[in-house]
Amino acid sequence: MLETFTTLLEWLATMAFALSGVLAAARKRMDAVGVCMVAGIAAFGGGTLRDVLLDLRPFFWVKHSSWLWGVFVCVLVAMAFLRKRHLPLTERSILIPDAVGLGLFTTVGVLTAYQHGMPFIVCVLMGVLTSAFGGVLRDVVCNDVPAAFADHQPYVVWSFVGGWLLLGLLLLGTEPWVAILLSATIITGLRLMSVKFGWTLPSWNLRE
Amino acid sequence: MLETFTTLLEWLATMAFALSGVLAAARKRMDAVGVCMVAGIAAFGGGTLRDVLLDLRPFFWVKHSSWLWGVFVCVLVAMAFLRKRHLPLTERSILIPDAVGLGLFTTVGVLTAYQHGMPFIVCVLMGVLTSAFGGVLRDVVCNDVPAAFADHQPYVVWSFVGGWLLLGLLLLGTEPWVAILLSATIITGLRLMSVKFGWTLPSWNLRE
Amino acid sequence: MLETFTTLLEWLATMAFALSGVLAAARKRMDAVGVCMVAGIAAFGGGTLRDVLLDLRPFFWVKHSSWLWGVFVCVLVAMAFLRKRHLPLTERSILIPDAVGLGLFTTVGVLTAYQHGMPFIVCVLMGVLTSAFGGVLRDVVCNDVPAAFADHQPYVVWSFVGGWLLLGLLLLGTEPWVAILLSATIITGLRLMSVKFGWTLPSWNLRE
Numbered sequence: 171m172l173e174t175f176t177t178l179l180e181w182l183a184t185m186a187f188a189l190s191g192v193l194a195a196a197r198k199r200m201d202a203v204g205v206c207m208v209a210g211i212a213a214f215g216g217g218t219l220r221d222v223l224l225d226l227r228p229f230f231w232v233k234h235s236s237w238l239w240g241v242f243v244c245v246l247v248a249m250a251f252l253r254k255r256h257l258p259l260t261e262r263s264i265l266i267p268d269a270v271g272l273g274l275f276t277t278v279g280v281l282t283a284y285q286h287g288m289p290f291i292v293c294v295l296m297g298v299l300t301s302a303f304g305g306v307l308r309d310v311v312c313n314d315v316p317a318a319f320a321d322h323q324p325y326v327v328w329s330f331v332g333g334w335l336l337l338g339l340l341l342l343g344t345e346p347w348v349a350i351l352l353s354a355t356i357i358t359g360l361r362l363m364s365v366k367f368g369w370t371l372p373s374w375n376l377r378e
Numbered sequence: 379m380l381e382t383f384t385t386l387l388e389w390l391a392t393m394a395f396a397l398s399g400v401l402a403a404a405r406k407r408m409d410a411v412g413v414c415m416v417a418g419i420a421a422f423g424g425g426t427l428r429d430v431l432l433d434l435r436p437f438f439w440v441k442h443s444s445w446l447w448g449v450f451v452c453v454l455v456a457m458a459f460l461r462k463r464h465l466p467l468t469e470r471s472i473l474i475p476d477a478v479g480l481g482l483f484t485t486v487g488v489l490t491a492y493q494h495g496m497p498f499i500v501c502v503l504m505g506v507l508t509s510a511f512g513g514v515l516r517d518v519v520c521n522d523v524p525a526a527f528a529d530h531q532p533y534v535v536w537s538f539v540g541g542w543l544l545l546g547l548l549l550l551g552t553e554p555w556v557a558i559l560l561s562a563t564i565i566t567g568l569r570l571m572s573v574k575f576g577w578t579l580p581s582w583n584l585r586e
Numbered sequence: 587m588l589e590t591f592t593t594l595l596e597w598l599a600t601m602a603f604a605l606s607g608v609l610a611a612a613r614k615r616m617d618a619v620g621v622c623m624v625a626g627i628a629a630f631g632g633g634t635l636r637d638v639l640l641d642l643r644p645f646f647w648v649k650h651s652s653w654l655w656g657v658f659v660c661v662l663v664a665m666a667f668l669r670k671r672h673l674p675l676t677e678r679s680i681l682i683p684d685a686v687g688l689g690l691f692t693t694v695g696v697l698t699a700y701q702h703g704m705p706f707i708v709c710v711l712m713g714v715l716t717s718a719f720g721g722v723l724r725d726v727v728c729n730d731v732p733a734a735f736a737d738h739q740p741y742v743v744w745s746f747v748g749g750w751l752l753l754g755l756l757l758l759g760t761e762p763w764v765a766i767l768l769s770a771t772i773i774t775g776l777r778l779m780s781v782k783f784g785w786t787l788p789s790w791n792l793r794e
Contacts, residue, residue, distance in 0.1 A: 204527025235497035289651035319620025412735025443705035
């Protein structure tokens, strides 16, 4: 049952990432092909980059190619039903599953690297890549400066912090599933609180 | 003789992709280094990305490094002889070999993935990557929104359709070379008809 | 002692690449996360891309993960102490270690590919990728046209020339360390002379 629950969360989060791609492509007035592609890049780009760097195959979306179909169908549905007036609502409603994805995919990334014997800092980096680089690739392909690098919101930061927390818990001998659940929840919670309370990163004060 | 013919077509198509890179770099007023690099990325980027994702080595351009020399020399020749007034003509004259490349490289991509036992949707995706992502990488490096995602012309769509056609023919037990020839021809034909008759993708109507 | 000296040079050059990322991110008003990420991409992107293409693992920064920490700490220090009035000075003072990096990483790239039996042109290309594509990826992520492709300064050109020089020396039976030292020095020297005397690449004259 725990597994079903996790799969459900992963699916929700992947859809949120894909929808963020749909919105970005819509903002750039892309055609249907572009919308599908950008959605796919946003949804699967981070994990794919991690697997390329760690030299792991098959990719998640090769092993479970039904997810490609799932994202494809949902993007078509989104294109059929989304109207301009839905955009702000859509953007707001993906905030929560996106935060869940940040937590979930960070732990997946850290764990994958940890199981392959990577150094700690590389494990944390892989958590960051998995959770945040789908969005970075999305923005690069949309010809924008990546939001994760420039919007002064704590997003990657929580992935970084949560990655270290997960490592710490694992090294302390915590049950893996407890460690994962705890750090994913904390990352998601911190991200949601950042949004709710409008926390911003201390800006780099390039003063004279 | 069939093989010589195919190699000739591949060479023509690769040159068309490289020239599209030359034109894109020229439009951005890049220097000679940039022109060569963007031409190389446009010509070899799609197949290289496919091989990285499928974890195949050696790359085409490592096995047949003479093609690197070929593209390099042709780009130098293009820089020596191309003048501003030639640009519209060049753009028009690469349309046909580019369409041939779309057909040819789609089938190469689908077939490569098929032979490595990938799921059907991944095979088709690899066909799309091989034929269209050289151009996407070219546009990303040139700091443009990828034309394949945003110009509302059916281009990737034909690659997608033709990829499924090829798979269908293979599954029906058609001789591979017949299936390849047929689907490559149909993709190329549909692309050329799209250009001739000015077909556009139904725009995503983000109306209120 | 030679090894210590080389490591020292590599460290200086990596820091120069990282600082070029810091400056690029600062110009785009990125937040602290973006500054760290772009610095890391500029410092390690070229070598990582080479290793992905040659299918080599572990990456340099996995084997010696202390370098990740080093760059991370230096970027934090840079953010703590860099002020606007320091920027022109910083840009000038990284010119020399950056030129050292151009020479050093070109030879590293060529040698790595040579040892893996790549064709000559691919070896030279890997030298170019290693030394210049960190900067290209930095500019792509910063949503700029890559400076290496468009600033009309001879930079990649010296890497290309020096790569062939290194190959030639190796084929002539020169002691590897002599060949490396000589070509790295010549590349660095040519780059510094280009800056000092303001050499520019012959512009592609797209006249009527």
